Amino acid sequence: MTIFVAGVHGAGKTFATKPACQKLGLVHATASQLIKEERGQASWDGAKMVSDVDQNQMALISAARRIRESGATLVIDGHFVLRRAPGTHERLPVDVFRALECSSILLIRCPVPVLLERLHARQDTSWTEAELAEFSKAEDAHSAEAAKVLGIPLKALDSPTAQEVETWLERLSKGMGVSRR
Incomplete structure (x- = not known):
């Protein structure tokens, strides 16, 4: 079983999800x-522009399968939309999330000015407010579409704390029989 945590770059996915997963096992x-x-390599740069999208998704599916085979529930934080170049975004096929065996989606949202500030703090000045707004809108829409096609729950949280993410993951793990590591 895989829980997919989505959101744009700088939304706080890893910041909130990693400690929640550690606490919940x-x-x-x-x-x-x-x-x-x-x-064995990255195919993206500091500005989050991605090449080799198909090969990356096959690698992601393979790595996730290996972790799930251990009996663990995997919480992956990532994206439904990738950045090919400034202003050029690509939606990932829903089949990727089907192959990841996603049981639910948690979408983490954040106001665009905060996203821009966080990305600038990471030395990534390649984004504009307009592009981040467009990217956020695409991430929201595609995560909702994927959830509908896959028939799985989608929970959206706006600027959540790690505690809110933990509470949601705990509720999901108890309500859906999520296995713990």
């Missing part, structure tokens, strides 16, 4: 971490 990984480990 769930396996946490970022999609980029799993892809990099599986492929």
